Amino acid sequence: xxxxxxxxxxxxxxxxxxxGGTGDQGRGLAYRFARAGHPVVIGSRSAERAAQxxxxxxxxxxxxxxxxxxxxxxxxxxxxxxxxxxxxxxHAATVAALREPLxxxxxxxxxxxxGFDKQGPYALPVPEGSAVQQCAALLPESTVCGAxxxxxxxxxxxxxxxxxxxxxxxxxxxxxxxATVAALAGRIPGMRGIYAGRLRNAxxxxxLTANLIAINKRYxxxxxxxxxxx
Amino acid sequence: xxxxxxxxxxxxxxxxxxxGGTGDQGRGLAYRFARAGHPVVIGSRSAERAAQxxxxxxxxxxxxxxxxxxxxxxxxxxxxxxxxxxxxxxHAATVAALREPLxxxxxxxxxxxxGFDKQGPYALPVPEGSAVQQCAALLPESTVCGAxxxxxxxxxxxxxxxxxxxxxxxxxxxxxxxATVAALAGRIPGMRGIYAGRLRNAxxxxxLTANLIAINKRYxxxxxxxxxxx
Numbered sequence: 001x002x003x004x005x006x007x008x009x010x011x012x013x014x015x016x017x018x019x020g021g022t023g024d025q026g027r028g029l030a031y032r033f034a035r036a037g038h039p040v041v042i043g044s045r046s047a048e049r050a051a052q053x054x055x056x057x058x059x060x061x062x063x064x065x066x067x068x069x070x071x072x073x074x075x076x077x078x079x080x081x082x083x084x085x086x087x088x089x090x091h092a093a094t095v096a097a098l099r100e101p102l103x104x105x106x107x108x109x110x111x112x113x114x115g116f117d118k119q120g121p122y123a124l125p126v127p128e129g130s131a132v133q134q135c136a137a138l139l140p141e142s143t144v145c146g147a148x149x150x151x152x153x154x155x156x157x158x159x160x161x162x163x164x165x166x167x168x169x170x171x172x173x174x175x176x177x178x179a180t181v182a183a184l185a186g187r188i189p190g191m192r193g194i195y196a197g198r199l200r201n202a203x204x205x206x207x208l209t210a211n212l213i214a215i216n217k218r219y220x221x222x223x224x225x226x227x228x229x230x
Numbered sequence: 231x232x233x234x235x236x237x238x239x240x241x242x243x244x245x246x247x248x249x250g251g252t253g254d255q256g257r258g259l260a261y262r263f264a265r266a267g268h269p270v271v272i273g274s275r276s277a278e279r280a281a282q283x284x285x286x287x288x289x290x291x292x293x294x295x296x297x298x299x300x301x302x303x304x305x306x307x308x309x310x311x312x313x314x315x316x317x318x319x320x321h322a323a324t325v326a327a328l329r330e331p332l333x334x335x336x337x338x339x340x341x342x343x344x345g346f347d348k349q350g351p352y353a354l355p356v357p358e359g360s361a362v363q364q365c366a367a368l369l370p371e372s373t374v375c376g377a378x379x380x381x382x383x384x385x386x387x388x389x390x391x392x393x394x395x396x397x398x399x400x401x402x403x404x405x406x407x408x409a410t411v412a413a414l415a416g417r418i419p420g421m422r423g424i425y426a427g428r429l430r431n432a433x434x435x436x437x438l439t440a441n442l443i444a445i446n447k448r449y450x451x452x453x454x455x456x457x458x459x460x
Contacts, residue, residue, distance in 0.1 A: 003449050122430055152459075166458045169441065197444035200352055204437035211399065211435060212457075214427035219233050221459040227445060228396045228454040229382075 003192065003230040008183035009176075015039040016184070017079025019072050019086060019094065022053040025110060026085030028156025029148060030067055031057050032164075036187040040067035043075025045094075050075070061159040076101035081108065081184060083148065084135060088113040088124065091131055096138045103141035106177050108184075110148035111135075112209040120214060123207035130203040132171060145172035145181045146202040147193065149209055152222035163190035166224030170195050171202035194227050233422065233460040238413035239406075245269040246414070247309025249302050249316060249324065252283040255340060256315030258386025259378060260297055261287050262394075266417040270297035273305025275324075280305070291389040306331035311338065311414060313378065314365060318343040318354065321361055326368045333371035336407050338414075340378035341365075342439040350444060353437035360433040362401060375402035375411045376432040377423065379439055382452035393420035396454030400425055401432035424457050 021042030044050035050069030058066025111131040113124040128134040132146030147170040168185035182193030215223040251272030274280035280299030288296025339362040343354040358364040362376030377400040398415035412423030445453040
């Protein structure tokens with residue numbers, strides 16, 4: 001079968017939680033999902049900082065219903081689909097602490113384990129293989145996918161950018177969950193969610209962000225990727 | 231600076247050697263470079279098999295000057311730019327044996343270290359980090375880049391396919407060599423060669439081929455990637 005967005009489930013109205021929603025990537029995704037009409041809950045270690053970020057996002061153009069803010073565990077509890085967008089440093093601890101509120105939920109990890117030195121970014125080794133495999137190992141009662149690794153935070157955050165033309169590569173083991181994440185990606189104009197292999201092949205998807213950063217630097221771009229022939 | 235194909239060097243007339251030119255990927259690349267008017271030398275362990283592949287490619291539509299065939303060391307010796315397109319199994323031994331004829335040359339490694347089991351493809355660990363880093367370690371007198379990992383062999387081989395619309399991600403350390411490889415990629419209609427980071431970030435580019443194979447299987451496609459915002 002070819003890629004067919006019309007075959008994906010309807011996820012409109014589903015509440016999206018963003019753990020680490022006060023960071024650049026989380027904040028940008030929160031804005032885009034709110035702009036697409038989703039109820040959004042911004043999660044942070046500090047409920048106060050979460051509420052502040054939620055108010056700021058709610059004031060941006062195109063947002064009908066302002067996101068709410070909550071501590072991470074409350075944000076997880078109140079959401080149908082939960083995006084993990086925390087820094088790699090602290091990923092394991094944050095995810096492990098949310099095992100109970102995330103049980104039974106669809107969890108989407110978009111964390112890129114990268115290091116930086118004077119030569120730029122590079123992929124960090126992860127004992128579990130990848131951030132999303134670490135997440136899956138720590139959340140045995142959740143359904144875990146990896147996605148949204150390559151989406152430029154500046155583009156997400158720019159209210160004047162209407163469309164973000166790129167593909168979201170989704171790694172996972174559960175076909176229904178993958179379809180749901182693909183549908184969620186498709187809520188952002190210009191994006192397609194593409195199944196891109198099992199979790200054991202997620203490392204290189206995460207690590208490719210280092211290459212996109214190199215591309216951005218060389219060509220002064222906000223690079224993403226589009227899968228051809230689909 | 232944005233991507234600007236007109237700023238790339240003129241590589242027309244440069245002789246391209248393909249080590250492992252009798253395999254699917256090497257044969258397909260040989261066909262495309264011959265079709266673009268390059269003198270091409272197919273290399274193989276067996277000069278006879280190389281000559282046979284060269285004759286077959288020379289008989290395909292659009293090829294003005296038939297490639298020649300030679301044993302790998304002779305093919306390396308006679309070429310300006312040498313593409314390594316051998317199977318991963320045997321990569322190190324083949325490359326190491328060509329140290330002398332490849333000295334001073336531009337070497338482009340397109341090998342993907344992948345394993346396959348009943349769940350499909352997966353990235354193999356490489357002690358040097360990636361196939362191209364192994365190649366660079368074995369060829370200290372050559373200039374080594376990684377490129378052409380994601381190009382679909384069936385598309386390359388299909389004479390009715392005029393354009394192959396995708397980007398070739400190039401990893402390397404030498405700016406002039408990268409520009410030459412970008413120009414070479416641009417000789418194939420529809421392709422752009424994009425600098426995508428240093429050699430230490432090549433592993434994920436090679437490994438991403440596993441994800442493209444998963445995409446091909448799910449969506450019945452010949453997937454490649456295009457970098458957006460360039």
